[in-house]
Amino acid sequence: MSKKISILLKMLVFPAAVMLVTGTLGSMTGAQAATQSGSKIEQLTQSMSYAEYQKRYEKYYGNFTAQMAENGNPADFLIDDGKDLANKVVGSKGKSCASCHGKDALKLKGAATTFPKYNAKLKGVMTLALQINTCLKNQMGAKPLKYESYDQLALTLYVKSLSNGMPIQVSIDGPAKPFYEKGKIAYYKRHGQLNFSCAICHVKYAGYKARSNLISNNKHHADHWPCYRLKWGKTGSLQRRFRGCMKNMRVKKPPFQSEELRNLELYLTYIDNGDRIQVPGMRM
Amino acid sequence: MPQGIGKIKIRLPRTVRKGQIITVKTLIIHPMETGLRKNKKTKKKIPAYYINDVSVYYGDQLITHENWSIAVSANPFMSFDLKVDKAAPLKIVWKDIKGGIYQKTVQIEPR
């Protein structure tokens, strides 16, 4: 009889203890999240220098993606197609990119280095893909291309490839400043079911492993997009990659070229100021 | 990724000397469907569609012939070596299982 009672007691006490522990833990994380969800930027220290990260990367993966990009990058075909698209007449005004920007749009050499930049008409950040679509709509009277479609990527990649080898010079002075700040806050803000921020992985733990992945350093993140990604088996833009990360963080994904993603792109590209543009890239 | 199936790029070194052994790098756009993958929405199998036969002709001589199975990556990259001993066209022919034939010829001009 007494044995039965003791078992019953155990059955009651054990879950209660578990509840108590989880309850306190839960409330703690809740409080933490509350303090970090504001516009304050979390203070994080960079885990290691870029050189140290690169050493680790080479030890872990070797240089085979760089080798593959050199041997044959499927994104090279998009550049050729983009060149044809730049000369193609579309829209109601009977113009092509070449009618304003010279043959093969060669006058756009170096134009991609300053993107993303502030645009007064838009009252926000203008990215290269958005600029191309705006041009198509306003100057040429054509239908804007769908984001992440083959033609859109081809045109973006072609215009960007004209500036290959030139250093990125993104300006955050004057009216662009608040948008840069917004992008920075978005980068450091913890959100989603897993309570992650971009910075947690790519600043605090860059160079360490998340299961079998080596987390990349946020330097040199934005200088080679659009790039061919082996996992997708396709060429994609930086914003597609943002959305992929957001999915893994269990965050509601903003649509392509929404204000949030454009601000984030400005912040990330500003970090890479001075790096040379090299498109198309190839990533794992 | 059906856009641009059969687009081909062949890379050769810029200068070719007679008697030199060069590496020829080729890339072709092709989905290389294995026939084992399922369409996520319709839950139906995507039929197999891949390149299984590659031939390389130097002049009119068949110098390399390849048999591929389903396990070659999408947008196949392939490279091989070639001993340059004459000025002749290098023709590479890809054949897929649905009867598609893709070919490209480059001229080799040794100095």
Next chain:
Amino acid sequence: MKKNDFSHSRREFLKKTGFASAALLSFSALSSVIPLGNGKAGNWIGPREAEAAPVKEDIKDKLKATFGNRKIEMSHVTMKAPIIAENGAVVPVNISSDLPMEAGNYVKKIYIFVDNNSNPFIASVDLSPANGRAAFSLRIKMRKTSPVRAIVETSKGKLYGTTKIVKVTIGGCGG
């Protein structure tokens, strides 16, 4: 493809701890003290559907069917492949051999096999003395971590080979 079979001990462990974890879950759901964020429930990745398993061919049978009982010597062939491939759909492999390529004595064929693929045969390449050097590279698909074999057959009927293990990791990051 082999079906997931959890080991016996894991099953027992799940049974034993089932009660405690159920209590945990119900508690968190009821009181909602643990912050769940604004993520959609649909973002959770469900269990994988059972796929129709293709018949797995064994590498030993395949090698026997291709080469018979001939001995494969592990020399004269070098293979370059990544140690870790984050994506099994694209694994670059480079095979080269220092064997001579002269008329009458040359490398006739290069074979590539991946042991753990449902069809281990990847590609075979017929070479001729006009190639000058026995070298070949290709990008291949790998289902999971497996040794990659390169086997070279000379015109005199001798076999040489090499193997290298490539780890295929299904990455946690990378949307």
